[in-house]
Amino acid sequence: MILTTRGLTKAYAGVKANTDVDFDLPAGQTRAIIGPNGAGKSTFVGMICGRIPATRGTVSFDGQDVTALPAHKRIERGMAYTFQITSVFPGLPVRENIALAARRGLGRNKAAVRAKTDEVLTRLSISDRADQMAGDLSYGHQRILEIGMGLAQEPRLFILDEPTQGLAESEVEDFNALIKSLDAETTILLIEHNMNVVMEVAEYITVLDQGMVLANGTPQEIRANAAVQEAYLGSGHA
Amino acid sequence: MNETSKSHSLHLGLIAVLALSYFVLPAYHSGNLASVMVIAIYAMGYNLLFGYTGLLSLGHALFFSAGLYGLGLVMHLANWTPLPAFAAGLIAALVVSAVIGFLILRTTGVAFMIVTLMFAQAGYLTILYFGKYTRGDEGFALKQASRQIAGYDLTDPGVRYFCALLLFSVTLLGLAYIIRAPFGRTLIAIRENEERARMLGYNVTAIKLKAVILSGVVSGASGATYALLFGYAGATFATVQYSIFPLLWVLVGGAGTTVGPFIGALFMFYLIDYASGKTEAYLLVVGVTLVLVTLFLPHGIVGTIRTRFLRWLP
Numbered sequence: 001m002i003l004t005t006r007g008l009t010k011a012y013a014g015v016k017a018n019t020d021v022d023f024d025l026p027a028g029q030t031r032a033i034i035g036p037n038g039a040g041k042s043t044f045v046g047m048i049c050g051r052i053p054a055t056r057g058t059v060s061f062d063g064q065d066v067t068a069l070p071a072h073k074r075i076e077r078g079m080a081y082t083f084q085i086t087s088v089f090p091g092l093p094v095r096e097n098i099a100l101a102a103r104r105g106l107g108r109n110k111a112a113v114r115a116k117t118d119e120v121l122t123r124l125s126i127s128d129r130a131d132q133m134a135g136d137l138s139y140g141h142q143r144i145l146e147i148g149m150g151l152a153q154e155p156r157l158f159i160l161d162e163p164t165q166g167l168a169e170s171e172v173e174d175f176n177a178l179i180k181s182l183d184a185e186t187t188i189l190l191i192e193h194n195m196n197v198v199m200e201v202a203e204y205i206t207v208l209d210q211g212m213v214l215a216n217g218t219p220q221e222i223r224a225n226a227a228v229q230e231a232y233l234g235s236g237h238a
Numbered sequence: 239m240n241e242t243s244k245s246h247s248l249h250l251g252l253i254a255v256l257a258l259s260y261f262v263l264p265a266y267h268s269g270n271l272a273s274v275m276v277i278a279i280y281a282m283g284y285n286l287l288f289g290y291t292g293l294l295s296l297g298h299a300l301f302f303s304a305g306l307y308g309l310g311l312v313m314h315l316a317n318w319t320p321l322p323a324f325a326a327g328l329i330a331a332l333v334v335s336a337v338i339g340f341l342i343l344r345t346t347g348v349a350f351m352i353v354t355l356m357f358a359q360a361g362y363l364t365i366l367y368f369g370k371y372t373r374g375d376e377g378f379a380l381k382q383a384s385r386q387i388a389g390y391d392l393t394d395p396g397v398r399y400f401c402a403l404l405l406f407s408v409t410l411l412g413l414a415y416i417i418r419a420p421f422g423r424t425l426i427a428i429r430e431n432e433e434r435a436r437m438l439g440y441n442v443t444a445i446k447l448k449a450v451i452l453s454g455v456v457s458g459a460s461g462a463t464y465a466l467l468f469g470y471a472g473a474t475f476a477t478v479q480y481s482i483f484p485l486l487w488v489l490v491g492g493a494g495t496t497v498g499p500f501i502g503a504l505f506m507f508y509l510i511d512y513a514s515g516k517t518e519a520y521l522l523v524v525g526v527t528l529v530l531v532t533l534f535l536p537h538g539i540v541g542t543i544r545t546r547f548l549r550w551l552p
């Protein structure tokens with residue numbers, strides 16, 4: 001298992017956003033987390049990457065307990081995280097946004113940083129926008145840029161929080177293709193509300209509801225699960 | 239020309255113009271320009287933290303005074319020669335900014351501003367408390383005979399001018415280099431989006447501490463240079479006013495630009511010089527000008543030129 005959580009719990013002033021979440025993610029898998037709005041999905045991955053301090057419970061990454069580590073140390077160990085609400089460096093050029101991500105792993109090796117940056121720009125087909133300010137990009141391109149920052153980190157665990165939110169249909173298709181192409185390279189933990197994306201890219205699905213794990217299973221199993229349909233698929237959130 | 243060589247040309251051009259100015263300008267103005275270059279060092283130090291890292295300090299007079307007194311006291315009380323005394327000024331600023339930085343970075347936003355203000359005030363009171371050595375508000379003059387380096391008399395206007403220019407140039411080119419280097423890019427990233435920088439794996443607090451220290455040392459270098467070249471140290475330099483000045487210079491000149499601090503300091507120096515010659519209410523003139531600048535040039539003089547015309551400006 002590349003990632004394991006035990007009893008992970010988050011309480012906000014009495015309201016429990018996550019309650020005793022036990023979670024196991026094998027290396028190499030593409031896992032989707034689904035669940036209605038407010039189910040606690042963002043809180044859960046926030047606790048995994050260290051952005052949100054857990055009230056209690058443990059997080060293990062690559063066999064080591066990282067519960068006590070601050071976010072930047074967890075990222076250093078090979079996690080990458082993209083925000084649900086687009087989060088780039090608006091006043092820096094697109095190229096520099098990606099270079100900043102690449103530099104954490106590649107350090108002062110300028111040539112390697114440049115090569116990695118160019119590779120990501122090409123892979124996401126945004127080379128022609130490399131010199132634009134990130135803040136001047138369209139919303140869709142900012143989302144793509146943010147994914148590119150994650151790619152440049154070469155993570156072993158890539159966490160994406162609703163990456164296709166607000167993307168146009170064609171952009172969603174590109175995104176699906178990108179995730180599939182990443183399948184062999186890294187472990188992916190994807191929060192996704194677009195069921196077409198989930199069914200297409202996920203190998204395995206975890207359903208959260210009211211801060212708890214409601215079900216785990218393959219896309220077929222989840223589709224057939226009555227409780228899930230009750231809580232989620234039937235409720236119109238999909 | 240690519241952007242790097244354009245910005246090199248800009249900086250070297252500015253330095254060349256300043257060097258030539260000494261021979262062209264009347265003595266009164268070249269004297270002024272020497273002061274402006276020294277305070278521009280202070281403004282550049284401030285700009286590193288405010289303009290590039292996005293941290294608004296209201297207490298930089300503390301770092302300026304650490305350099306001022308670090309050099310001044312060892313020359314005044316212990317008869318140190320200028321070069322070791324200058325090193326003492328830098329070390330004083332380094333120690334003060336490291337300790338203060340460690341404490342203030344526990345806060346953010348408005349709390350950060352208030353805490354920096356309070357520490358600077360505590361520094362001012364400390365200077366007054368040790369009035370026996372510092373001579374408080376009245377201050378002390380450095381003996382002319384002690385202000386010599388390798389036979390050069392720093393009280394000579396020409397030597398003073400080129401000494402100021404040398405330190406100004408080193409600071410300008412050094413900071414321009416840092417801003418282009420990965421470290422500088424990281425500072426800008428923190429300014430632009432601290433949370434994102436953290437989630438890319440950067441230890442934001444440690445990087446900010448480095449920025450505070452670097453900013454503090456450059457401000458201290460300005461203070462030490464000031465004491466050395468103008469031969470005076472006094473507690474006035476530790477007052478709130480001297481914490482506000484660099485903020486104004488940088489806002490007027492252009493926060494987050496390499497030459498903005500100098501332009502802002504130059505502009506404000508002459509504005510005050512001109513207005514105080516015309517009217518008792520010169521601070522009103524200054525205030526109105528500031529309001530106009532912030533209304534019509536929200537990015538400052540150089541910042542506006544960058545947004546409107548020259549996107550490559552560093």
Ligand SMILES: Nc1ncnc2c1ncn2[C@@H]1O[C@H](COP(=O)(O)OP(=O)(O)O)[C@@H](O)[C@H]1O
Binds near residue numbers: 015016039041043
């Ligand atoms: N900072 C916060 N303070 C208080 N409550 C919060 C905070 N963040 C999230 N919550 C609450 O926690 C619950 C789970 O939120 P979230 O993890 O964002 O859900 P999801 O991502 O599944 O939509 C919601 O009820 C939300 O209102």
Ligand SMILES: [Mg+2]
Binds near residue numbers: 041042043084
């Ligand atoms: Mg969410």
